Amino acid sequence: MNFKRIHHIAIICSDYEVSKDFYVNKLRLKPIREVYREEKESYKLDLALEGGYVIELFSFPEALSRPSYPEARGLRHLAFEVNDIEECIIELNLNGIDTEEIRLDPYTEKRFTFFQDPDGLPLELYEK
Template sequence: MRTKGFHHVAIICSNYDRSKQFYTEILGFPIIQETYRAARNSYKLDLKVGEGDAIELFSFPDPPDRPGRPEACGLRHLSFAVEDLDQAVAELQSKGVEVEPIRVDELTGKRFTFFQDPDQLPLEIYEA
């Protein structure tokens, strides 16, 4: 199989309005399309992340909790490439988002850091 890249990443949130505000207003991802699916009592929000990248943000009634251990099997975190890490950190902090101290990738020498979405999903910004 030969792929062209990622098509999208899907996220299930516990509070749709809070997560929609976080991803659109705090992170600044433009809305591609918002759909309410009555049969599932669920919203699906398509967000533009990069040139061809997207996040699908879903709401479902009573989703199960995410495993609490950071080393639990499954998706570990999402990473977003930024040009200026210091500027991105300052912008997040100005909007009330707690950001971990900046680290340096021992393999690439590039700087990165982590923060969390409203459901404590770990998100990374990586200076590219």
């Protein structure tokens, strides 16, 4: 194997317009391409961060919920690296997004916190 990096993360949302607003207007990820796939009754929105392709946001009419939270098998959370965690928390809170208390990683001594997307997907801010 000659893996170079993670290419993208795919997220299936329950309400496409709500999630699109969250990721584009509140988290300020840049839309690259949006398509409606009529045969699947599904939207697909490609999003970038710092010029790099990172998230595919999907909608499906009959998507199932996760069986349990937060320790279900699968992706545990998606972490965004930030320069100033407190500045990001203020901006998230001003956009109506609740955040947990700041924690300290005992191994790296870096600060981090969690918040959720509209479907409850755990997202993390990790200070550089």
